[in-house]
Amino acid sequence: MQRSETSAAQEQNLSRAVIAFVVTGLLFMLLPGTFLGVWNLVSISNRHQLDSMSPAWIQAHGHAQIYGWIGTLIIGIGFYSLSKMGRLPRFAVRRAWIAWALWTLGATMRWATGIAAAEWRIALPLSAVLELAGYLVFFRTVSGHKPDPNAPRKPKEPWMLAVVASTFGFLLALLINVAVALYVALTQTSPAIPHALDQRLLAVPVWAFLIPTVWGFNARWLPIFLGMRAPRGGMLLRAVAAAFAGVGFSAAGLAMAAAVTFVVSAVMAIAALRVFEPAQQPAKLNGVHRSFPFFVRLTYVWLMVAGALTIRAAAADHAGGIWGASRHAATVGFLAAMVFAIGQKILPAFCGARVLFSAQAMFASLLLLNLGCALRVISEIPAYEGFAFAGFFWRVLPVSAVIELSAVTVFAANLLVTLYRPAPHAVAKQRVFA
Numbered sequence: 540m541q542r543s544e545t546s547a548a549q550e551q552n553l554s555r556a557v558i559a560f561v562v563t564g565l566l567f568m569l570l571p572g573t574f575l576g577v578w579n580l581v582s583i584s585n586r587h588q589l590d591s592m593s594p595a596w597i598q599a600h601g602h603a604q605i606y607g608w609i610g611t612l613i614i615g616i617g618f619y620s621l622s623k624m625g626r627l628p629r630f631a632v633r634r635a636w637i638a639w640a641l642w643t644l645g646a647t648m649r650w651a652t653g654i655a656a657a658e659w660r661i662a663l664p665l666s667a668v669l670e671l672a673g674y675l676v677f678f679r680t681v682s683g684h685k686p687d688p689n690a691p692r693k694p695k696e697p698w699m700l701a702v703v704a705s706t707f708g709f710l711l712a713l714l715i716n717v718a719v720a721l722y723v724a725l726t727q728t729s730p731a732i733p734h735a736l737d738q739r740l741l742a743v744p745v746w747a748f749l750i751p752t753v754w755g756f757n758a759r760w761l762p763i764f765l766g767m768r769a770p771r772g773g774m775l776l777r778a779v780a781a782a783f784a785g786v787g788f789s790a791a792g793l794a795m796a797a798a799v800t801f802v803v804s805a806v807m808a809i810a811a812l813r814v815f816e817p818a819q820q821p822a823k824l825n826g827v828h829r830s831f832p833f834f835v836r837l838t839y840v841w842l843m844v845a846g847a848l849t850i851r852a853a854a855a856d857h858a859g860g861i862w863g864a865s866r867h868a869a870t871v872g873f874l875a876a877m878v879f880a881i882g883q884k885i886l887p888a889f890c891g892a893r894v895l896f897s898a899q900a901m902f903a904s905l906l907l908l909n910l911g912c913a914l915r916v917i918s919e920i921p922a923y924e925g926f927a928f929a930g931f932f933w934r935v936l937p938v939s940a941v942i943e944l945s946a947v948t949v950f951a952a953n954l955l956v957t958l959y960r961p962a963p964h965a966v967a968k969q970r971v972f973a
């Protein structure tokens with residue numbers, strides 16, 4: 540009895556740390572990520588030129604979105620999964636807080652260095668080392684966790700292998716980040732990574748970490764949430780392997796080979812996950828808006844759009860417009876929309892068995908995000924590349940940015956209110972003692 544009370548208290552403490560990761564991720568998404576992205580886009584649109592914008596500011600935005608927002612959420616979910624893997628080790632809660640502190644300090648320092656450039660020769664590599672240290676604390680805790688010895692041993696399923704591969708992809712991205720930060724600090728005249736190197740390496744966090752993580756968790760959750768048939772495991776693993784191969788091509792400067800390989804890997808993942816095949820069971824819509832299955836499937840349409848645009852960019856980009864459109868079809872249309880859809884389903888449950896505050900707000904956030912992303916992707920190419928009606932499309936771009944900002948604000952507000960309200964078990968306890 541005493542033991543189960545202790546482990547329940549430990550689970551509650553771990554749940555507090557998971558909430559800290561979720562809230563930190565949301566704050567990164569709102570201010571350093573999206574607000575700065577909107578600011579950048581409005582400035583670029585006013586001057587009608589991408590080159591007019593400080594590359595350090597653009598990179599600060601990209602880093603805050605990839606690592607500060609989605610990376611922080613994924614580490615939080617990783618710590619949550621510990622509580623579902625059998626006996627929770629005593630040190631797990633302490634480690635979760637240490638990882639949170641190192642990671643948040645590193646990601647904040649990286650953002651501030653890009654914006655203010657103060658003491659950047661020290662702050663840039665230091666921020667990368669702090670992020671790596673925070674991740675290693677997480678990595679050691681999760682990889683060293685021994686499952687309950689009394690539980691039956693099962694072979695690792697393909698979704699787990701995809702998630703494990705993405706965990707190594709995350710580690711690889713952070714190691715490269717340290718090396719690049721040191722290189723910039725020792726050889727450059729500003730905290731910005733040189734453009735050609737930055738473009739080659741951006742594929743690492745996106746295709747070796749974020750996208751395989753989504754595929755792995757989709758393979759686990761979509762059959763449950765959307766009632767889809769079990770995924771084709773072998774095909775899923777081949778899709779992840781192809782994504783890693785594409786990252787290799789990109790790092791080697793083979794942009795077209797990388798783009799084609801990314802498209803092949805995305806097609807394999809769609810087939811493996813059976814995204815567009817009829818569902819076997821009705822979707823589980825408790826706590827979410829009924830449009831949830833539609834928006835999840837729509838993200839994969841965006842992934843294909845991103846793939847097609849990446850091939851086009853490798854062949855014909857002149858002013859960064861096709862690259863920008865392809866990047867945001869992947870990061871906003873696929874990744875952010877996936878986090879909006881799946882996140883509003885699972886995060887309330889992971890943070891103390893809560894229920895999402897408003898399903899209508901969930902719908903509004905997804906609708907606005909997809910609308911803003913569509914306007915952005917459609918307008919960025921003719922505006923940046925100077926095609927016909929470029930003047931008109933330059934005027935649409937800031938509108939797209941404000942719509943995306945509204946989407947992000949509604950999403951964050953919905954989750955923050957959900958987390959602010961007392962968890963159901965706390966309410967039940969209050970009733971017992973009333």
Ligand code: HEM
Binds near residue numbers: 576741
């Ligand atoms: C939601 C509204 C967003 C806006 C308004 C926005 C805006 C921008 C702008 C103006 C740029 C400069 C390059 C270009 O013009 O294409 C940029 C670059 C970038 N954005 Fe976004 N963005 C948004 C969301 C996101 C999200 C959700 C992610 C990732 C999850 C992301 C990742 C990136 C990356 C990686 C870069 C390139 C950074 C570099 O060159 O190193 N953005 N964004």
